[in-house]
Amino acid sequence: MNIVIMVLLAFILDLLIGDPHPWPHPVKAIGRLIAGLTKKLNKPEYSRKKRKYLGVATWLITVGGTGLVAYVVMRLAMFNYYLYMIVGTYLSYTCLSARQLAIEAEKIMKSLKQGNLKKARYQVGMIVGRDTEKLSAEEVTKATIETVAENTSDGVVAPLLFLVIGGPVLGLMYKAINTLDSMVGYRNEKYRDFGEFSAKVDDIANYIPARLTWIFLIISSWVLRDDTSEAVAVGKRDCEKHLSPNSAFSEAVVAGALHLQLGGPHYYFGELVKKPYIGNDHLVVAANWHLRRTITMLYMASLLSLGCFELIRLLIIWK
Numbered sequence: 001m002n003i004v005i006m007v008l009l010a011f012i013l014d015l016l017i018g019d020p021h022p023w024p025h026p027v028k029a030i031g032r033l034i035a036g037l038t039k040k041l042n043k044p045e046y047s048r049k050k051r052k053y054l055g056v057a058t059w060l061i062t063v064g065g066t067g068l069v070a071y072v073v074m075r076l077a078m079f080n081y082y083l084y085m086i087v088g089t090y091l092s093y094t095c096l097s098a099r100q101l102a103i104e105a106e107k108i109m110k111s112l113k114q115g116n117l118k119k120a121r122y123q124v125g126m127i128v129g130r131d132t133e134k135l136s137a138e139e140v141t142k143a144t145i146e147t148v149a150e151n152t153s154d155g156v157v158a159p160l161l162f163l164v165i166g167g168p169v170l171g172l173m174y175k176a177i178n179t180l181d182s183m184v185g186y187r188n189e190k191y192r193d194f195g196e197f198s199a200k201v202d203d204i205a206n207y208i209p210a211r212l213t214w215i216f217l218i219i220s221s222w223v224l225r226d227d228t229s230e231a232v233a234v235g236k237r238d239c240e241k242h243l244s245p246n247s248a249f250s251e252a253v254v255a256g257a258l259h260l261q262l263g264g265p266h267y268y269f270g271e272l273v274k275k276p277y278i279g280n281d282h283l284v285v286a287a288n289w290h291l292r293r294t295i296t297m298l299y300m301a302s303l304l305s306l307g308c309f310e311l312i313r314l315l316i317i318w319k
Contacts (some may be wrong), residue, residue, distance in 0.1 A: 025094050037204065102298065145262065158213075159171055188271055230280070261277050
């Protein structure tokens with residue numbers, strides 16, 4: 001029952017305040033650890049085989065270390081019930097990013113509305129992995145829609161699932177897995193070997209959450225009276241049109257529901273990566289209202305997943 005309460009309070013806290021930059025955040029520490037290990041271990045003079053082994057070592061240190069620290073912190077807090085709940089709630093809250101994702105998207109919307117494309121490019125570059133210096137206003141909008149859709153799974157549904165299953169310890173271990181993939185899981189020359197293991201484990205960890213997100217977004221499109229029939233059709237057809245086996249599940253539903261065509265080739269670190277298009281080409285120009293609707297779908301899917309996961313855990317407890 002403690003985990004149910006922690007996760008519910010964490011979800012509410014995330015919706016209320018997002019992630020204030022000055023606040024201590026475990027994911028920031030995880031990111032610094034990954035950056036330090038990558039700098040030390042991912043050296044171009046090493047053989048491909050050695051870089052693969054060192055990539056596995058980096059994963060073990062990061063994920064194992066995160067789980068160990070979280071477990072010790074939770075154990076130390078157990079001497080007082082209220083302290084235990086406060087610490088557990090805070091650590092669980094740091095695993096969720098629905099509100100902050102919406103805040104970042106809203107900043108981009110504001111810059112585009114003001115005609116400040118340069119600022120919008122910089123802002124979207126903070127939340128996507130692709131090169132953004134030459135993107136048009138519509139491309140910035142689409143990039144933001146794609147990352148909001150994708151992170152509905154990575155940033156909310158998946159963390160909620162792992163939190164409900166294993167509390168803050170498992171939730172933070174998932175965040176370490178996901179952060180590793182976002183930092184080293186690229187298929188370019190620099191990271192291909194070093195980040196291969198991290199990318200594969202992230203694919204496994206997100207396999208079920210991505211498909212659950214597909215369902216929650218379909219329901220969201222129906223509740224919001226978007227084009228649910230096309231959301232289902234495109235969601236089925238294009239759900240695997242991505243280099244990642246999971247990312248297109250949420251993107252395809254959003255593309256169908258809003259009559260957009262997403263995906264396509266993009267530059268990463270100056271290298272062109274050819275990706276298939278997702279969605280039908282309705283010749284619709286992606287605009288701020290599409291992004292606003294995607295944010296609303298994010299919130300709706302988040303609430304649905306919270307209710308679903310918490311209810312299942314309660315039923316298991318009561319049984």
